[in-house]
Amino acid sequence: MSAEIPTPGPGANVKAERMKRGWLQDYLAARAGMSKSLLGKIERAQRPLTQGMGAALANAFGIPLDELLGSAPPPAGAEDFLKELRGVMRRFDLPTDEPVHVEHLEHDLVELFSLRGDANLAAVTKALPGLLKRVQNYAHQSGLPEDWARVADVYSAVYWLAARHRWMAMAELAVMKQQQAAERSNALARAVAARDEAGTFLNGGDFAGGLAVVDQAVVQAEATMRGRARYLALGLLHLRGLTLAGRLEDKNTVQRHVKGARRAAAQFDADVDVQGIHFGPENTIIHIIATNVDMKQNADALDEGERYLRGDFTLPATRIGPLHMNLARAKLALKDRDGAVDSLADAWKVAPQMARVHPTSQELGRVLISLHKRSNPKVTALAKKAGIPL
Template identity: 30%
Template sequence: MLRSYDLPPGDEVEARPLTTLRAEVNAVAELRRGGHYARLGERLPDLLIELTAVAPTASGDDRRTAFGLLTSGYYAAHGLAYRLGYGDLAEGIEHKLAWAAERAEDPLAVGLAEWTRVNSFQAAGDYDHGLQILDHARADLARQVTDTSPAMLTLTGSMHLRAITLASRSGDAAAVRDHLDAAHRLADQVGGDDRIDYHLTFGKVNTHIHAVAAHVELGEVDQAVTLGENFAPPASVPPTRAGHHYIDLARAHLMAGDRPATLRALQHARHTAPEQTRYHPMVRETTRVLVSLHRRSNRDLTQFASWLGLTA
C-alpha cells in the first residue's frame, strides 16, 4: 500500500466519494491526536488505498482536495510508525507525504511536509540540518503566503516549536531563547485556546509545554520544574500534547532527584495518553532509571513498570 503509492490504481479499488473520505480522514486525525494507535492502525490501510486510488485520477479542485487528504493520511501513518518505533518506515513515509503535498498545490500542506521531514533529522541527532530545513520552510511560507491567517500562524509557530526542540537538544540555549521568543509572539496573536491547523497544535499552551521540555534538555532542572509543576494542560489540548508535558516533567523530577514526583508525573502521562506513554522511549528509559534507584519494593512503581512490559 505504501510501496505502490505512485502506481495506477487497480480496478478492484472502489473508493468512496471525497466528502466521505474527508470525514474518514478527520476521524483518523482525531485518533492520532488522542494517541489511539491500535484503532488508528486498523483504519489507516484501507483509507490510504482509497486515497491513493482517487487522487491521481481526479482533476481540478477534486485532484487538489484528494491529494490534500492523502497528505493528511500519510501524516497520520507517519505518526503511527514513529510512535511504535519504526523509524525507518516513518522516514520513508516522509517522502511520500512531501510527494502528496506538492500535488495538493497548497503551500501550507508543503509546510506540514517539511515540518514532518525534520523528524528524521531530530531522531538521528542531526540538529543543524533539521534547523536548516525549518529556516528554509519558514522563509518559503513567508514568500508564498502573504496573509497572517490562523493556519499560517499555526504552521509558522509550530516550526519555531520544533526548532526549540532541536536547538535545546543540541545545547544551543541562545537559539532556544530566540525561537521561544518568536513562538510567544505568534501565540499572543493566536490568543485564547491553542489552535489545530493542518494537524499541528499551536498556541500559548503548546509553547509552554515546549519551554518545559527545552529546560529539561538544557539541564536547567529548576526552571523546568518551576514551569511545569503547577501547570495542567487544559482539556482543549490534544491528549498527546498533554501527555508529552507529563513525560518531560517526569524527566525533570528525576534529574532533580525527586523520585515520588517522577512516578506521579509518569502516572499522569499514562492517564492522559496511555498508548503514547506505553510506547514512548523516554518513558521507558525514565522508568528503568527509577527502578534502578529504588532499593526497596515500591508497589506502584512495580505495577507501572509491569504495565510497560519492563521487569521491576
C-alpha cells in the same frame, strides 16, 4: 534496521553496543565526550539516557540515534495492517479505479485525527491502510490541491505513528510521499512536510541537520505565505526548531525559535486543530517546558508545567502524555524520585499506548525501577505495565 528492545529502557542498549565492540567505558566515554562516571550511571540505570546524550553515544558508535534507542514492537495483531500500509505507500502513483465516497472520507479523516489525538496507536495502525488507499485514489481522480492536502495529512499521521515506534524506514518513506503530495497541494502542506522531514533528523540524532531543514522552510513560508496559514506554518516550524535546538543545548537558537513560536501563537486566541495538527499558546508552552528540561532548566520547567496543569488546558493526550514525561524528567533531575514516579504514572494514565513505546517513558521506567527496587508500590505497578522484571 533498528534493534527491537524486549523490555523498555533504551539506555540498556548502550552497554550491549559497547560490549559488542569490545570497548572499555573509558574509550566510549572519551569518544562520546562525556565522563566515565556518567556513562557508568547510564549503563547501570542510575541516570536516564537523554536524547542529547544518546545522540553523542550513537555518533561514537557510528550508528543513528534510533538504532541505539531500539525500535518498539508493533501493537498486538498489527502486523497485517502494517504490511498492507507499506504496500499502499509503495503504490502511491498506482491508483485503482475503485469508487470513493467523499462524505465517508471526511468522516474517516476526522476519526483518524481524533484517534491520533487520543494517542491510540493501535486504532491508528488499523485505520491507516484503508484510509490512505482511498485518499490517494480520490486525489488521483480529482487532481484538486485540497484532495492532495488530504493525502499529505494522512502521510503525516503515518510519519507520527512510525516515529513513535522508531520505525525509521517507514517514517522516512512516509515523509517522502508526504512531500510529493504536498507539492501538488498548498504551502501549508509543504511547511508541515518540512516539519516532519526535520523530525526524521531529530529521530536520527542529526539535530543540526534538522535545524537546517527548519530554517529553510521558515524562509520559504515567510516569503510566500499570508494570513492565518502563514502563522500556523511558522508556529509549527518554530516548535520543531525549538526542540532541535534544545537537544543541542544551543541557547541562542532556542531563544530565536521561542520568539518565533510566540509571535505566531499570539495570532490565535486558543490552540487550533488542523487535521490533527495542534498549534497555539498551549502547545507552545508544552514545547518550551520540554526544551527547558533538555537545557537543564528543570525548576523553570516544573513551575511552568504545574501552572499549566492547574489551568483549563485543552490539548489532547498525545501532547499531555509527553508533558508528564518531561515533568518526570525534571523531578528526577532535582532528586524528587517520588514526584518523578507520580508524573510518570500520570503519563501512563493519560496515554498508556504512547507511554509503552516512548523512549523517554521507557528510560524513566528503567531508572526509577532500578532506584526504587521493590520499595515503592507505584513503581511496582509501573514495572508491571511496562513489562520490566523487578
